[in-house]
Amino acid sequence: MFCNQCEQASHGTGCTTAGVCGKDEDVQSLQELLIYGLKGVAAYAHHARKLGMRDERVNAFLEEALFSTLTNVSFDPEALLELCLECGQVNLQVMKMLDEGHRLRFGEPRPTLVREGTVAGPGILVSGHDLADLAELLRQCEGTGVNVYTHGEMLPAHAYPKLAAHPNLAGHYGSAWQHQKSEFAAFSGAILMTSNCVLVPKEAYRDRLFTAGVTAVPGGRRVHGSDFSEVIRTALARPPLPDHFVRETEVGHHHEAILAHAGAIVDAVKAGQISRFFLIGGCDGPEAARSYYTDYAAQTPRDSFILTLGCGKYRIRNQDHGTHLGLPRLLDMGQCNDAYGAIRVAGALAQAFGCGVNDLPLTLVISWLEQKAVAVLLTLLSLGVKGIVLGPRLPAFLSPNVLRLLQERYDLRLTSRAASTDLLQLHRAPASA
Numbered sequence: 001m002f003c004n005q006c007e008q009a010s011h012g013t014g015c016t017t018a019g020v021c022g023k024d025e026d027v028q029s030l031q032e033l034l035i036y037g038l039k040g041v042a043a044y045a046h047h048a049r050k051l052g053m054r055d056e057r058v059n060a061f062l063e064e065a066l067f068s069t070l071t072n073v074s075f076d077p078e079a080l081l082e083l084c085l086e087c088g089q090v091n092l093q094v095m096k097m098l099d100e101g102h103r104l105r106f107g108e109p110r111p112t113l114v115r116e117g118t119v120a121g122p123g124i125l126v127s128g129h130d131l132a133d134l135a136e137l138l139r140q141c142e143g144t145g146v147n148v149y150t151h152g153e154m155l156p157a158h159a160y161p162k163l164a165a166h167p168n169l170a171g172h173y174g175s176a177w178q179h180q181k182s183e184f185a186a187f188s189g190a191i192l193m194t195s196n197c198v199l200v201p202k203e204a205y206r207d208r209l210f211t212a213g214v215t216a217v218p219g220g221r222r223v224h225g226s227d228f229s230e231v232i233r234t235a236l237a238r239p240p241l242p243d244h245f246v247r248e249t250e251v252g253h254h255h256e257a258i259l260a261h262a263g264a265i266v267d268a269v270k271a272g273q274i275s276r277f278f279l280i281g282g283c284d285g286p287e288a289a290r291s292y293y294t295d296y297a298a299q300t301p302r303d304s305f306i307l308t309l310g311c312g313k314y315r316i317r318n319q320d321h322g323t324h325l326g327l328p329r330l331l332d333m334g335q336c337n338d339a340y341g342a343i344r345v346a347g348a349l350a351q352a353f354g355c356g357v358n359d360l361p362l363t364l365v366i367s368w369l370e371q372k373a374v375a376v377l378l379t380l381l382s383l384g385v386k387g388i389v390l391g392p393r394l395p396a397f398l399s400p401n402v403l404r405l406l407q408e409r410y411d412l413r414l415t416s417r418a419a420s421t422d423l424l425q426l427h428r429a430p431a432s433a
Contacts, residue, residue, distance in 0.1 A: 001025035006071040029399035030080035037087040040375025044094045050132045051101030088382030091375040095340035106160035109254035114158045115171035117246035127151035128194030141168040149173040156334040159252025176284040176314035190235040253331035255341030276361040281308040283369030289392035296419035310336035312367045339376045365389045391415030
């Protein structure tokens with residue numbers, strides 16, 4: 001453990017084996033698990049608030065939970081674990097609010113083909129997560145001739161009819177956040193970062209990188225409020241982008257789009273036509289170990305479906321997974337917050353089969369990187385979901401005892417070095433009770 005939050009920190013630097021206050025590494029571990037989960041909740045709540053969606057109960061919990069982590073407030077691991085699970089429930093409500101806010105503002109998402117690459121003319125590349133910022137930028141670009149492209153986690157924007165129909169939304173460019181230094185340098189237009197996942201920019205594009213809200217980087221230019229006029233002027237002054245077509249890909253398998261076929265899905269499972277569903281997604285990152293998810297998806301049975309969400313989709317979306325029963329085997333459900341949609345689908349299928357979620361032919365293979373992924377994990381645990389495969393490495397803030405507790409209560413599993421090994425050990429639960 002390491003804790004330096006009070007004046008009594010050992011040797012004036014930090015407590016490393018036990019706290020002077022009396023906390024042990026397990027209490028410290030659970031406090032950090034809670035704090036990181038709260039950070040994720042705050043990120044989603046911030047996006048929801050910009051869409052007019054808020055809940056005072058969420059704010060009250062954030063205050064209470066943060067208060068519990070102050071010095072000499074709670075030393076009880078069970079009480080802290082209860083707060084962690086409550087954090088998961090609150091995050092479920094926040095993701096629901098954000099989902100409703102997106103749908104009310106931008107329409108019901110639907111499967112949509114997205115053009116990847118660029119078209120001739122000036123352009124703005126938008127990355128991050130904030131669809132409200134994207135919508136406002138598109139409004140201000142009307143009549144300017146500036147094309148707007150999504151990047152990273154903004155890709156699902158194309159599934160929302162009111163965004164997709166905008167004449168200035170030209171397509172998608174690039175891949176996951178960790179490749180932005182090369183991708184942003186190669187993009188000749190202006191760049192707008194709307195949320196987290198920004199990297200300290202290279203000199204090659206620093207003077208044309210803009211950040212919105214609390215997002216900021218040294219040398220970049222901050223947009224205060226929602227006035228994107230300087231971003232547009234920069235795009236018009238830059239060399240135009242070439243006409244370069246890469247491919248078309250499909251996004252927009254929102255929970256409502258999937259549940260519209262719930263009856264057919266249930267019948268296909270009962271008839272033995274669908275062996276399993278795999279949710280493979282979450283956060284992406286630069287580690288070579290994340291090739292595990294690419295390998296895992298490639299080795300799933302051809303009569304199974306793969307659901308994906310978050311930027312973790314970039315580990316598996318460039319491979320041809322084929323089709324099954326007339327549908328693409330890889331179904332992109334959206335951003336990381338659209339884990340809410342995956343939960344909705346799982347709950348509806350469990351109800352249709354008359355069983356619990358843990359009895360479904362469903363395997364969750366989750367990649368984590370930062371705090372929003374922690375909030376989603378706590379949501380899944382709070383719902384009693386068991387057998388989650390988490391990786392590519394163990395969260396450093398989990399003490400051995402806390403990890404053991406989660407493994408015993410929730411069968412939390414860690415990825416091995418070989419996806420094939422984990423697939424072989426997969427227990428195929430029956431599709432109905």
